[in-house]
Amino acid sequence: MTIMKSRYLGLDLATPLVASPSPLTGKLDVLLELEDAGVGAVVLPSLFEEEVESEALVLNERLETGAGAFSEATDFFPDVELDHLGLERHILLVEEACTRLTIPVIASVNGRSAGGWVRYAQDLVSAGAQAIELNMYDVAADPMSTGAAVERAYLELVAHVRASVDVPVSVKLSPFFSSMANFAGQVVDSGADGLVLFNRFYQPDLDLETLDVTPRLELSRPGEIRLPLRWIAILRPLLPHTSLALTSGVASGADIAKGLLAGADVVMSTSELLRHGPRRAEELLDELETWMAANDYESVGQLRGSVAQHTSPDPGAFERAQYQKVLSSWRG
Numbered sequence: 001m002t003i004m005k006s007r008y009l010g011l012d013l014a015t016p017l018v019a020s021p022s023p024l025t026g027k028l029d030v031l032l033e034l035e036d037a038g039v040g041a042v043v044l045p046s047l048f049e050e051e052v053e054s055e056a057l058v059l060n061e062r063l064e065t066g067a068g069a070f071s072e073a074t075d076f077f078p079d080v081e082l083d084h085l086g087l088e089r090h091i092l093l094v095e096e097a098c099t100r101l102t103i104p105v106i107a108s109v110n111g112r113s114a115g116g117w118v119r120y121a122q123d124l125v126s127a128g129a130q131a132i133e134l135n136m137y138d139v140a141a142d143p144m145s146t147g148a149a150v151e152r153a154y155l156e157l158v159a160h161v162r163a164s165v166d167v168p169v170s171v172k173l174s175p176f177f178s179s180m181a182n183f184a185g186q187v188v189d190s191g192a193d194g195l196v197l198f199n200r201f202y203q204p205d206l207d208l209e210t211l212d213v214t215p216r217l218e219l220s221r222p223g224e225i226r227l228p229l230r231w232i233a234i235l236r237p238l239l240p241h242t243s244l245a246l247t248s249g250v251a252s253g254a255d256i257a258k259g260l261l262a263g264a265d266v267v268m269s270t271s272e273l274l275r276h277g278p279r280r281a282e283e284l285l286d287e288l289e290t291w292m293a294a295n296d297y298e299s300v301g302q303l304r305g306s307v308a309q310h311t312s313p314d315p316g317a318f319e320r321a322q323y324q325k326v327l328s329s330w331r332g
């Protein structure tokens with residue numbers, strides 16, 4: 001009997017597969033199905049500060065228009081807290097998910113102001129979230145902003161949120177930092193209990209008919225796992241006490257095995273579940289179990305980190321050698 005238990009952010013999980021944020025994890029019935037299919041935890045869709053602000057703005061405009069048209073209109077909405085609408089929806093989802101699910105529920109925040117990050121993280125924790133994931137999605141396009149300043153802002157934010165909530169905090173990072181190993185360590189030193197590697201960046205496209213910029217969301221492809229896989233393998237020995245989650249390109253049980261072997265505590269999936277539905281989680285876990293049994297692994301714990309870069313005293317030189325090997329492996 002294979003032991004599938006894992007531990008992530010101090011939480012006990014029945015399996016190492018986590019459903020990462022997407023529209024799927026925003027629906028209670030799907031969350032229940034994901035739990036039934038065996039995922040160890042769920043991360044709810046991010047609460048965006050802009051979402052809360054824009055809903056408040058719309059309501060505000062409606063109230064003002066209504067109030068101008070009918071003098072008694074404000075009586076219909078006597079005490080509405082204008083900035084709480086988008087938030088209410090997320091809070092309700094957290095409350096319902098925490099009541100109905102037995103697996104850990106992690107809430108995700110994407111703020112804009114320092115106050116917004118802290119306040120929404122606190123609200124989601126009060127609603128019952130067992131951990132907070134900070135979705136650090138930021139395109140640093142300001143030419144006046146140095147890399148050091150961008151990193152400092154991230155670190156201050158992590159420290160701020162860490163000091164404001166009493167549940168574990170993970171940070172979902174982009175891969176675009178010039179010295180990832182150093183920066184990851186600083187994020188942990190600032191208080192992060194876990195790192196989620198990596199956020200996927202979505203590049204808009206140009207419509208040649210209208211010359212409009214068009215949003216283009218493409219689901220990930222299996223090969224995309226290699227970027228987070230490499231960094232999990234590098235960071236595992238450097239951050240032995242930090243929870244590591246792999247996200248991007250997980251499309252099979254074999255991919256979950258790779259993530260664990262590299263040193264991830266959990267492996268997350270979105271695209272594969274969006275493509276095939278929440279029951280795909282069950283198949284992914286079956287595939288993992290079959291692979292483990294065939295390769296004489298008795299537990300996820302035994303698997304974890306067994307091919308991280310412990311063996312390489314100089315990860316930089318190891319990576320350079322790999323690069324040379326890859327280039328010379330091409331056979332036309």
Ligand SMILES: Cc1cc2nc3c(=O)[nH]c(=O)nc-3n(C[C@H](O)[C@H](O)[C@H](O)COP(=O)(O)O)c2cc1C
Pocket residue numbers: 020021022023044045046047108135172198199200217219220221247248249250268269270271272274
């Ligand atoms: C439609 C969609 C919505 C997403 N929404 C969020 C979100 O709200 N917060 C977040 O941190 N990531 C979000 N993601 C990113 C996923 O959680 C995941 O990190 C990414 O898709 C890479 O994993 P995958 O290769 O398994 O899809 C979203 C992805 C998709 C496709």
